Amino acid sequence: MVKLDRVPPRSPYDDLVHPRTVRKPTPQVEAERDLVVEDPSSGFVGAVVRCEKDVVHLEDRFGRVRAYPLGPGFWVDGRPVVLVRPKPQAPTAPARSASGSTYVAGARARVARGGRVYVEGKHDAELVEKVWGHDLRIEGVVVEPLHGVDDLSAIVRDFRPASGRRLGVLVDHLVRGSKESRIAAGVTGEHVLVVGHPFVDIWQAVKPSVVGIRAWPTVPKGQPWKEGVCRALGWEDDTGHVWAQRILARVRAWTDLEPALIGRVEELIDFVTVTP
Numbered sequence: 001m002v003k004l005d006r007v008p009p010r011s012p013y014d015d016l017v018h019p020r021t022v023r024k025p026t027p028q029v030e031a032e033r034d035l036v037v038e039d040p041s042s043g044f045v046g047a048v049v050r051c052e053k054d055v056v057h058l059e060d061r062f063g064r065v066r067a068y069p070l071g072p073g074f075w076v077d078g079r080p081v082v083l084v085r086p087k088p089q090a091p092t093a094p095a096r097s098a099s100g101s102t103y104v105a106g107a108r109a110r111v112a113r114g115g116r117v118y119v120e121g122k123h124d125a126e127l128v129e130k131v132w133g134h135d136l137r138i139e140g141v142v143v144e145p146l147h148g149v150d151d152l153s154a155i156v157r158d159f160r161p162a163s164g165r166r167l168g169v170l171v172d173h174l175v176r177g178s179k180e181s182r183i184a185a186g187v188t189g190e191h192v193l194v195v196g197h198p199f200v201d202i203w204q205a206v207k208p209s210v211v212g213i214r215a216w217p218t219v220p221k222g223q224p225w226k227e228g229v230c231r232a233l234g235w236e237d238d239t240g241h242v243w244a245q246r247i248l249a250r251v252r253a254w255t256d257l258e259p260a261l262i263g264r265v266e267e268l269i270d271f272v273t274v275t276p
Contacts, residue, residue: 029076030086031056038075039068056083063234097134098253114165115272118146120172123243124202128265131254139273149180153187161191168268171196193271195264200225203247205261210250
């Protein structure tokens, strides 16, 4: 007779595994804007300023920007993570537009009016479009860059302002006694309104806190203002990149701008949309 070995009964502890043998997967974290991330290999700590297809850009408190490939090797809140691209969010219609006016969802742009608003340069036009773009399309107002005020008299003459065809002009650094103020006075009339803000450049109309600085630096006379600002703040020497990525990209609404600009832009929109 063959004697079989007895199988011992199962114990509730048979399935226990030593905790050191179980590794939890490293959590994935979306590289959303302003997320503070550390690269432990270099000690660089910065906030996410933008995320591309496979690259994340981090900016430290000194304004230095470094690019890293997305993936493992980062820490967030002192713990290792895998950085991944943020998931696209479904657009939602805000109750208010960037200018603070009522957002009209699904509204078609109005046919352009005869009136126009001119601003002094490309950056001015881009800022006005970003904050007041919804209002301008609803009202049918076109904004165009002026590229300086020296030819303003000829532009007004060629435009031929009239009732229902008003012209509004926004001028940088319009101060009493300046060349710009004399040119503005020579063209202002019933159907032309020229207003100005006190800032040397439209960059200054963005609140310093929005771009992460305490104040806009003072640039000595005779030096290009934008280039001087970039040098003083240690920013890139590409003013187009600085404007697009460090300044305009951080403007979300009218509350990010100085009141001296807000009032002038809205004054011009009101002026050119007056019904004759």
